[in-house]
Amino acid sequence: MDSPGAKRLPKEVERVTGYRVVVDTIDGISEDAQMISARPEFPVHSIRVNKARLPFADYIVAIQCAMLLRLWSDPAHIPVFSPVEDKVRYAVDRATKARGLSKLPVGDANQTASRMVHGLLDQLRSMPLEILTQRDCYEACPDLRELQADSVNENLRRLSENLSPEIRSFAPETTWKNKMSMTAALALNWTQLSGSSLPMLPYQSAGFAGIAQTLLDDVIARLARTSSSYTGLVDAWAAKLGLRNLYQWEYRNGQQ
Amino acid sequence: MGIQERPTVKPPPFDFKLRLEDFDLSLLPIAPAVLQADPQLLQQAISEYYAGLFRPLGGTANVAIADGVLHVAWQPQQGIPRDLLFERALGLLQKGDYRAAEPLLQSLHARFPDDPDVLFNYGMMLSDQGKLGPATAMLARLVALQPDHSHGWTAFGVALSRKGDAAQAVAAFQTALKLDPNNGYAARNAGAALSRSSPSEALPFFKQALALLPKDQPTLFGYGRCLHQLNRTEEADSILKQCVDLNPLTEVAEQARTLRTSIAHHGMREKAGGGLRPDVVMYCLGALQKFRELGLDKTRAITVEVAMLGRNGLDINDPAQKYTLRSLPGQFSGLHLVSLMYVGVKQFDPKADAGIDLSREYQEALQLFK
Numbered sequence: 001m002d003s004p005g006a007k008r009l010p011k012e013v014e015r016v017t018g019y020r021v022v023v024d025t026i027d028g029i030s031e032d033a034q035m036i037s038a039r040p041e042f043p044v045h046s047i048r049v050n051k052a053r054l055p056f057a058d059y060i061v062a063i064q065c066a067m068l069l070r071l072w073s074d075p076a077h078i079p080v081f082s083p084v085e086d087k088v089r090y091a092v093d094r095a096t097k098a099r100g101l102s103k104l105p106v107g108d109a110n111q112t113a114s115r116m117v118h119g120l121l122d123q124l125r126s127m128p129l130e131i132l133t134q135r136d137c138y139e140a141c142p143d144l145r146e147l148q149a150d151s152v153n154e155n156l157r158r159l160s161e162n163l164s165p166e167i168r169s170f171a172p173e174t175t176w177k178n179k180m181s182m183t184a185a186l187a188l189n190w191t192q193l194s195g196s197s198l199p200m201l202p203y204q205s206a207g208f209a210g211i212a213q214t215l216l217d218d219v220i221a222r223l224a225r226t227s228s229s230y231t232g233l234v235d236a237w238a239a240k241l242g243l244r245n246l247y248q249w250e251y252r253n254g255q256q
Numbered sequence: 257m258g259i260q261e262r263p264t265v266k267p268p269p270f271d272f273k274l275r276l277e278d279f280d281l282s283l284l285p286i287a288p289a290v291l292q293a294d295p296q297l298l299q300q301a302i303s304e305y306y307a308g309l310f311r312p313l314g315g316t317a318n319v320a321i322a323d324g325v326l327h328v329a330w331q332p333q334q335g336i337p338r339d340l341l342f343e344r345a346l347g348l349l350q351k352g353d354y355r356a357a358e359p360l361l362q363s364l365h366a367r368f369p370d371d372p373d374v375l376f377n378y379g380m381m382l383s384d385q386g387k388l389g390p391a392t393a394m395l396a397r398l399v400a401l402q403p404d405h406s407h408g409w410t411a412f413g414v415a416l417s418r419k420g421d422a423a424q425a426v427a428a429f430q431t432a433l434k435l436d437p438n439n440g441y442a443a444r445n446a447g448a449a450l451s452r453s454s455p456s457e458a459l460p461f462f463k464q465a466l467a468l469l470p471k472d473q474p475t476l477f478g479y480g481r482c483l484h485q486l487n488r489t490e491e492a493d494s495i496l497k498q499c500v501d502l503n504p505l506t507e508v509a510e511q512a513r514t515l516r517t518s519i520a521h522h523g524m525r526e527k528a529g530g531g532l533r534p535d536v537v538m539y540c541l542g543a544l545q546k547f548r549e550l551g552l553d554k555t556r557a558i559t560v561e562v563a564m565l566g567r568n569g570l571d572i573n574d575p576a577q578k579y580t581l582r583s584l585p586g587q588f589s590g591l592h593l594v595s596l597m598y599v600g601v602k603q604f605d606p607k608a609d610a611g612i613d614l615s616r617e618y619q620e621a622l623q624l625f626k
Contacts, residue, residue, distance in 0.1 A: 019582065022567060024568055041553060041560070042560050043557050043581075043583045044560070044561055054506060054507055054510075057505035057506070058505070146352065146356075150355060156286070158287070160286050160290055163287070164290050164293060165293050187285075190285075196304075196308050198285055198305060199285045199286075201300060201301055201304065205297055
């Protein structure tokens with residue numbers, strides 16, 4: 001790691017949490033990195049950077065550390081997003097019957113719906129934190145801004161594939177709209193940070209500018225670097241998107 | 257009659273045309289499938305992209321699209337457009353922002369096809385992107401126009417080498433070095449091109465490169481690998497360690513780490529003449545005793561912690577006790593930790609691959625432990 005920010009943040013995580021940060025690489029994942037937060041049976045924070053994303057490694061490490069710092073702001077009370085199984089199953093069943101998927105054989109439709117609903121929940125858990133930490137890194141690591149721009153733009157490009165007519169034609173309407181609303185908020189956040197209007201263009205044209213602004217307003221209201229700001233933000237988004245009954249928060253003590 | 261002030265002459269605008277189909281859609285933060293499905297969005301996105309590209313340069317940029325062709329006309333407030341644009345592209349390249357530099361170089365090349373600076377920088381960029389046909393053509397044109405351009409010959413050699421033409425590549429690097437004996441990149445690339453077929457011929461080139469570029473990761477890796485090919489493993493390991501330490505999260509560091517692991521495992525066995533390592537037997541025995549005392553949960557935590565540390569390489573041939581764990585008090589040598597991990601892994605799954613073969617020492621320790 002060359003960047004002062006990328007070097008400083010892991011040390012900061014070690015100081016705040018008391019656990020060592022181990023950074024290495026991994027093959028065959030679709031995300032930028034795989035991060036495992038420390039616990040007694042796994043006494044290190046592991047950040048494994050996707051080998052295909054090594055050119056962005058400094059930024060990826062910095063943002064993962066920024067996430068750890070937010071989640072561990074109170075090490076005795078670390079939030080864990082926990083889906084409520086029976087409610088999620090109900091949401092999957094409903095999505096299976098939705099237009100588009102109902103044309104598929106039942107097994108395939110159910111599998112696709114399950115992947116979509118779980119993907120949506122994963123997005124609800126991770127995207128608010130991603131936006132908050134994008135802002136943290138933009139502020140704390142100016143030396144990483146070009147890497148950040150490349151990394152975020154690539155991520156936005158990948159996410160915008162969901163706007164393609166093929167995906168839209170079979171995705172359940174509500175799930176798709178929720179997914180696009182959160183992605184539009186991510187794009188709007190980056191438009192505001194970078195000053196480029198490009199990330200928002202497809203969302204504007206698809207009619208997501210209003211909801212993106214509303215969701216981003218929730219972010220702006222909860223910028224404090226505490227885990228409760230993060231959980232509050234997820235809850236605020238979930239309430240607006242009708243997802244609040246699909247998960248609950250559990251807390252673990254990282255010091256034990 | 258008074259002296260009349262000469263009116264300021266505005267420089268001519270910088271204008272160029274680009275077919276939309278030649279625009280690299282991966283420069284946009286929008287999926288190609290989405291853009292291709294919506295021609296209006298595509299036009300708007302490309303227009304905005306170019307408007308944003310010229311905005312930091314000041315002046316006025318007009319971007320228009322008609323009949324599938326993009327027209328850009330940029331009028332700076334002052335200065336020569338070619339120079340301003342090239343300086344901006346170079347600044348972006350120096351900061352490593354290749355994606356932003358690319359369309360500027362593309363525009364410059366469209367307008368000034370024989371400009372040596374543009375040929376050199378754009379040619380190298382295309383070569384890095386694997387577009388070896390146009391890259392080789394551009395760099396060949398450069399050295400034909402400027403046969404004394406040492407870095408041009410180096411870049412040409414790299415493109416040739418990537419195309420698989422090692423002999424022509426070495427000739428290009430040698431030309432570069434004749435023109436400028438202090439061209440470290442030519443020396444490094446000559447070494448790399450030769451190392452596969454003749455490590456002994458490659459070695460002096462790497463030595464020369466390292467003297468000129470002591471903090472260059474590919475030079476250190478090439479030199480270390482070449483030393484390893486020549487069975488000078490201790491020197492190789494030390495150079496490869498320097499290579500990884502420069503920046504552990506790069507492709508080159510990955511390769512250096514893999515090679516170091518193989519050297520370390522080989523060296524560990526060699527130290528015992530290929531036989532049993534009594535120190536490892538004792539470490540394994542100690543681990544068996546410790547794990548029985550601590551129980552499975554603690555054993556798992558220790559094993560995981562060592563395994564995680566080991567991902568970045570543990571120095572198993574240095575007896576110094578330079579490592580600590582959170583899950584187990586004390587100071588440990590690299591070999592001690594690896595032994596702990598090996599025993600830990602075997603507690604949970606005797607058939608699991610622990611990443612290093614300590615099976616003979618482990619079996620011996622098990623006999624003693626009974």
